[in-house]
Amino acid sequence: MERNEFLSKLGIGLVVVCTGCSLVSCGGSKGGNPTPVGGTPAPAKGSGNLFSVDLASELINIGDSKVVQGVIIVRIANGDVESAFTAVQVACTHQGTAINYNTGQGIFICPLHGSEFSKNGQVLLGPAALPLQKYNVTITNNTLTVSA
Numbered sequence: 001m002e003r004n005e006f007l008s009k010l011g012i013g014l015v016v017v018c019t020g021c022s023l024v025s026c027g028g029s030k031g032g033n034p035t036p037v038g039g040t041p042a043p044a045k046g047s048g049n050l051f052s053v054d055l056a057s058e059l060i061n062i063g064d065s066k067v068v069q070g071v072i073i074v075r076i077a078n079g080d081v082e083s084a085f086t087a088v089q090v091a092c093t094h095q096g097t098a099i100n101y102n103t104g105q106g107i108f109i110c111p112l113h114g115s116e117f118s119k120n121g122q123v124l125l126g127p128a129a130l131p132l133q134k135y136n137v138t139i140t141n142n143t144l145t146v147s148a
């Protein structure tokens with residue numbers, strides 16, 4: 001085999017190898033709809049009553065939270081009134097990681113890429129672009145009910 005023939009074949013081989021690397025390493029990183037990597041899908045609107053909480057024994061202090069059926073309910077103020085609680089989907093709208101409530105800042109923060117959401121689920125900081133779904137909270141006696 002001549003040297004030029006050898007180098008020519010080697011060059012073609014490198015192009016094929018590099019093209020393959022490029023396709024693999026860039027897949028899925030340029031916008032579009034992200035694929036959720038975790039979390040429970042948020043219940044759809046109109047699903048009715050999702051779960052109840054006994055306020056005599058749960059969600060006693062500001063910042064206390066509970067996650068049930070893909071929804072996080074958080075006590076954000078004192079008193080057993082609806083406005084003292086917020087309920088939103090727990091899966092971040094970016095890639096589905098479970099969000100946490102930061103009591104000091106009074107916002108939800110995603111631990112994976114740092115998206116921030118208001119108490120009502122509105123996006124305060126990306127990369128998430130869509131708000132969290134908000135759920136209804138009603139209280140009868142000591143029973144708090146979350147519904148969609």
Ligand code: FES
Binds near residue numbers: 093
């Ligand atoms: S999963 Fe990326 S910011 Fe939440």
